[in-house]
Amino acid sequence: MASHGILLVDKPGGLTSHDVVARVRRAFGTRKVGHAGTLDPMATGLLVIGIEGATRLLTYIVGADKTYTATIRLGSRTTTDDAEGDLVDTADAGAWASVDDEAVQNGIRSLTGAISQVPSSVSAIKVAGRRAYDLVRAGESVELAAREVTVSRFDLIAQRRTADFLDLDVIVDCSSGTYIRALARDLGDALGVGGHLTALRRTRVGGFHVEDAVGIDDLDGAPTLSPAAAAERVMPVLPVTAEEARDLRHGKRLVGQRDRLTASEVAALDPDGALVGILEARGKDIKSAMNMPEVQA
Template sequence: MSSLPPAGMVVVDKPGEMTSHGVVARVRRLAGTRKVGHAGTLDPMATGVLVLGVGRATRLLGHLMLTEKAYDATILLGTVTTTDDAEGEVVRTADPEALAGLEEARVRIALEQFVGDILQVPTAVSAIKVDGKRAYARVRDGEQVELKARPVTVHEIVVHDVALPEVRISVRCSSGTYIRAIARDLGEALGVGGHLTALRRTAVGAFDLDSAHTLDELAETFTLVPIAEAARATFPAVDLDEEQAAQVRFGRPLDLTLPGEGEHAVFAPDGEFLALYAASAGIAKPVAVFVG
């Protein structure tokens, strides 16, 4: 394992019925280091893109979690569950006549209300902390959990198929959006209830299924995206001269106009990834420095 780059991203195509923590444990063994973390979990039921950081790249994960995500999902209308997905217990089923009376056009129109900047109540079995305890843990302990609505952005919902009671969609959204909540809220909007039966994450920022590998594939060939390549793919890139790069190594602000808003990845002349910088009061200030 010594020939591997010292830090980078591993893009896993997570299998179903496996926790994100289980994937991390497996990659730790494959990478030969405990310094592995993930950029946002996937439910055990869900499959698809799970981005892991190895070594110094774990410090990038908190910044990656803020990026846009994409999903393919299947919603089953007519049944409400405790978890808003197929893993929960059924708590209510719709009147068969109400379900039979649903029309495809009405489903498509109802989905439109979930596109844009919306307020979404997270699913009760989320990892959100309520008074220091995870919401899902409170639900598991028999508590009634009511979470406050949060602002999220759903950039796009593409309806692939409406074969009632099933609806297949693709969603492109901001971090923090719960697809299970869209399934739940669609069912409520239609008056029949609903829950998620399948979820596949197809992209996290610049990392998609084309760049993902199964755990079996990683066991054969451990593929690491070098930290510089990952940073350049995720953030606007700024290439510095030697003097500027030296300043960055000391964590100093730069008299530099960044090309856009938010965090930018800055690089030394030889291509080494140095830090994340953001504009502040007309100069560029360090957000996170990755070199000494």
């Protein structure tokens, strides 16, 4: 029987997130596998994978903030806002006249903080029940609504100029739902030369880091985080007694104990250190929003 746990995988370029899930299913001998946030085939880096009962935790991980390293190419636009798309246009010499280091930094600053962002039309967002990228591939026009996101860090690490392009290596810390391709597109548009993404790597999802991940060829026997250890990286922990754990697992409330909660969502651990579930307030009481299977090994 497959263990219940969270597996961190360093996805290589060229594979879809679904490809990685399929390989994990084979390696762990179970169909019950999911992930906490898609990476495009071009992208590399951290995929947080849930196995068996730990898939229940993915709901609480998918909304975590994230860190990416990326390369933005200024000077051309593509149909997908990244290197996998078709070239739309290339900036002429005159367009570069005002694109100096100060202009680039000003453009980056304008895309830092709380911003309104229109996702790329080839994103996985659903429109009338279908993925936007499927609609685009079918030749349909897609216009996605702007959404509020937060880019808490947008740092320029290095830059390389050629006769036709300016490549920017950047690090981005952002809220869930932020599209780095859209940042590249919007920076290029603001500077009047166009832009798209040529490289993307996710290095962090909440408290999970790519340095702790295994490679795609090392899945057999790969170590997993227990549900309890994984939950501790996402939210505060509340120790509960064996009696409280039993009550919570049976759907009972901890009456009048709301003040024990230190956040809107808290992980309950029983005396053995096993994850009972995720707790939330209901009036003055505490109730399980999600219960884990009692057998987690």
